[in-house]
Structures are given as C-alpha cells and as structure tokens.
Amino acid sequence: MPERIIIDTDMSIDVDDVGALCLAHALQDRNKAEILAVTHNTGLEQGVGAVSVINHYFGRDDIPIGAYRGPVPDALTVLRQALFNAPGHRTVTIVAIGHALNVLALLKSPGGLDLVKRKLTSDALSRWPVEVPTVFVSFDIGFWVRVGGVLKTGAPVNSPCRQAFVDFCGVVDDWAIRVRLGIPRWRQEVEQAERLEEHDH
Structure with a gap:
C-alpha cells in the first residue's frame, strides 16, 4: 500500500524543494506514495505556481494545493x-x-491537535505531540550530499524538474530531498542507494 503524504513546502529561491516534490511524484508513479495535497508555507506566490507546474507535468492537476498566501x-x-x-x-x-x-x-485550529493524533503516522518536525513519531533532518546531513546531476543530464528536456536544476547551476545540497526520503518505510531503500553511491565514488 502506498504511503499517504501531504507535502508542506517553502519552494521559493532554492531548487531542493523542486527535487523533493518531483521525487514524491516519481514514488507515486511506482505506487510507493500517494500525494494527498501540497501546501506552500511562504509568501512567495511564484512558489505556488511552481508546485502547480510540477503537478501538471506528472498529470496530477487534481492534487489540492493550498498556500499560506x-x-x-x-x-x-x-x-x-x-x-x-x-x-x-x-x-x-x-x-x-x-x-x-x-x-x-493546523495545531492551533479547533480540533487540529486531535486530527493530527488521529491521522498522522510521522512527520518531519522537531516539535510535535509526543504521541506522533517524528523524523528531523539536521543541517549536516543535507550539506554533504549533492543532488541534481542525473536530472540535469538524463531527464526529458520538457521536465520542469530538470529545468529547475539546469537554471540553478546543476547540483545542490539536498535537505528537502533527504527529508522526503526520511520516511521510515523508505529508509532501507535510501540507505542501500547511498551505499552504492559511496562505492561508485
């Protein structure tokens, strides 16, 4: 059964969140994930447009999009x-x-805390109800891992995922992508991929 996820992103002046959302769609293509919604958490309205473009590219215009503004x-x-x-x-x-x-x-909204306790399996926040497991990805984990090279050189030329990395100088630190892969169900697959990458280098 695919992991049901909601992505809350600050997609704005960096490309790591583009990689995270593109990865989520790729996982849904493989029946590993189901994106229930994407919300945007900064005031930069162009970020909302970027989310919409990526959803459209993957044929998922039906995914609800919400925004802080x-x-x-x-x-x-x-x-x-x-x-x-x-x-x-x-x-x-x-x-x-x-x-x-x-x-x-969400937590401050009427009944929000109860909704979180009833519906969530895990999250990527450091402060959360103790009943809900958490995964927190620190600065040092993302800093040393560079991503985007494969997208830049191997993805279809019409891919917004590829274009974002091309426009952003090719490779970046992967905080957002690592958060995306921090979901426990996929951790073993990620660790195996990392070992192979280390062996190749």
Missing part, C-alpha cells in the same frame, strides 16, 4: 480537508519542508 485556497483548509478525508487511523505522513507556519496553524 497566494492564488489558491488557504493552506489550513487544504491540510484539514486532506487529513479529514484520509481513510483509517494514523495513515498519513506530513512532509514539512521549511517554515512551519501552516503546521502551526
């Missing part, structure tokens, strides 16, 4: 609806990248 529905509304509509108990993971304003608004 921008030309789409309010992020809190989208978060609450996505969690409320998710089937089962503790079946959703929020992948929180960057600012936690939307997640804070």
Whole structure:
C-alpha cells in the first residue's frame, strides 16, 4: 500500500524543494506514495505556481494545493480537508519542508491537535505531540550530499524538474530531498542507494 503524504513546502529561491516534490511524484508513479495535497508555507506566490507546474507535468492537476498566501485556497483548509478525508487511523505522513507556519496553524485550529493524533503516522518536525513519531533532518546531513546531476543530464528536456536544476547551476545540497526520503518505510531503500553511491565514488 502506498504511503499517504501531504507535502508542506517553502519552494521559493532554492531548487531542493523542486527535487523533493518531483521525487514524491516519481514514488507515486511506482505506487510507493500517494500525494494527498501540497501546501506552500511562504509568501512567495511564484512558489505556488511552481508546485502547480510540477503537478501538471506528472498529470496530477487534481492534487489540492493550498498556500499560506497566494492564488489558491488557504493552506489550513487544504491540510484539514486532506487529513479529514484520509481513510483509517494514523495513515498519513506530513512532509514539512521549511517554515512551519501552516503546521502551526493546523495545531492551533479547533480540533487540529486531535486530527493530527488521529491521522498522522510521522512527520518531519522537531516539535510535535509526543504521541506522533517524528523524523528531523539536521543541517549536516543535507550539506554533504549533492543532488541534481542525473536530472540535469538524463531527464526529458520538457521536465520542469530538470529545468529547475539546469537554471540553478546543476547540483545542490539536498535537505528537502533527504527529508522526503526520511520516511521510515523508505529508509532501507535510501540507505542501500547511498551505499552504492559511496562505492561508485
């Protein structure tokens, strides 16, 4: 069964969040993930447009998009609806990248804490209800891992994922992507890929 996820991104002046969202779509293509919603947590409206472009490229215009501020529905509304509509108990993971304003608004909203406790399996925040497991990715983990080379040289030329890395000088630190891969279910696959990468270098 695919991992149900909500991505809360600060996609703005860096390309790492583009990589994270593209990776999430690639995992959904392989039935490893199901993106329930994407929310944007900064005031840069162009970031919302970038999310929409990536969703469209992967043929998923139906994924709800919310924003802290921008030309789409309010992020809190989208978060609450996505969690409320998710089937089962503790079946959703929020992948929180960057600012936690939307997640804070969720916790402060009426019944928000209870909704989190009922619906979430894990998250990528350092402050959260103790009942919900957390994964936190620190600065040093992302700093030493460079990503984007394969996308830049091997992805289709019409891919917004590729173009983002081309425009951003090719390779970057991978904090957001590492957060994305920090979900426990995929940790073994990630560690195996890292060992192969180290062996090749």
